[in-house]
Amino acid sequence: xxxxxxxxxxxxxxxxxxxxxxxxxxxxxxxxxxxxxxxxxxxxxxxxxxxxxxxxxxxxxxxxxxxxxxxxxxxxxxxxxxxxxxxxxxxxxxxxxxxxxxxxxxxxxxxxxxxxxxxxxxxxxxxx
Amino acid sequence: xxxxxxxxxxxxxxxxxxxxxxxxxxxxxxxxxxxxxxxxxxxxxxxxxxxxxxxxxxxxxxxxxxxxxxxxxxxxxxxxxxxxxxxxxxxxxxxxxxxxxxxxxxxx
Numbered sequence: 197x198x199x200x201x202x203x204x205x206x207x208x209x210x211x212x213x214x215x216x217x218x219x220x221x222x223x224x225x226x227x228x229x230x231x232x233x234x235x236x237x238x239x240x241x242x243x244x245x246x247x248x249x250x251x252x253x254x255x256x257x258x259x260x261x262x263x264x265x266x267x268x269x270x271x272x273x274x275x276x277x278x279x280x281x282x283x284x285x286x287x288x289x290x291x292x293x294x295x296x297x298x299x300x301x302x303x304x305x306x307x308x309x310x311x312x313x314x315x316x317x318x319x320x321x322x323x324x
Numbered sequence: 325x326x327x328x329x330x331x332x333x334x335x336x337x338x339x340x341x342x343x344x345x346x347x348x349x350x351x352x353x354x355x356x357x358x359x360x361x362x363x364x365x366x367x368x369x370x371x372x373x374x375x376x377x378x379x380x381x382x383x384x385x386x387x388x389x390x391x392x393x394x395x396x397x398x399x400x401x402x403x404x405x406x407x408x409x410x411x412x413x414x415x416x417x418x419x420x421x422x423x424x425x426x427x428x429x430x431x432x
Contacts, residue, residue, distance in 0.1 A: 233421075241425075242424065242425045242426055243361075243369075243414070244423070245420055245421040245422065245423070256419055258420045259419075259420060260420075292368075292369065294369075306356060307416050307417070308356050308357070308375055310371055310375070310416055311359065311361070311416065312371050312380060312381075313371070314369040314370070314371075315368060316368045317368070317369075
């Protein structure tokens with residue numbers, strides 16, 4: 197059974213750095229075709245994709261947030277860490293980590309299976 | 325970035341009725357990279373449909389997806405009480421991956 201769980205601070209002050217940890221089980225990020233992604237949802241708003249890290253350590257970021265985001269993995273501990281610097285009240289919301297599974301066709305990997313398993317999410321509030 | 329527009333914003337139906345949710349893209353989306361998700365308060369979001377029309381694991385066959393290019397649809401054939409939730413479409417073929425703004429399916 198694949199599970200993911202987010203952990204991190206519930207409350208931050210503006211300008212502080214957010215560090216979120218995703219602890220997962222049931223799959224390995226050493227396996228080709230596996231990826232972990234972060235998605236957030238501000239209160240009353242739509243989901244917003246933030247970042248992704250793949251089995252080969254390739255990393256992808258939302259362009260508008262690229263200077264503030266860092267994603268990394270610790271495969272031995274089955275964890276992925278997302279840091280976001282210079283937090284602002286507009287960054288308040290629920291942050292989800294989730295697995296993406298890729299279809300491997302020869303040398304090509306495509307995100308065919310979508311975001312197939314999600315964590316419950318963790319709520320982050322940024323307020324002075 | 326690809327903008328996804330979902331309609332209607334809110335859909336009021338009764339259990340047993342059929343629901344049809346729309347997702348329109350600002351440019352063509354490859355059908356391999358369009359998914360639908362269900363969000364219910366207090367629960368982890370759930371993947372319903374990937375690659376436009378493939379049901380995810382353990383998703384009942386009353387859920388179906390269709391569409392191509394810029395127009396995609398999620399249909400729920402006979403609404404069950406647990407289906408009343410918020411639904412999002414997502415394109416994951418072109419970065420940044422984007423979601424629609426959601427359709428809230430509520431009990432009439």
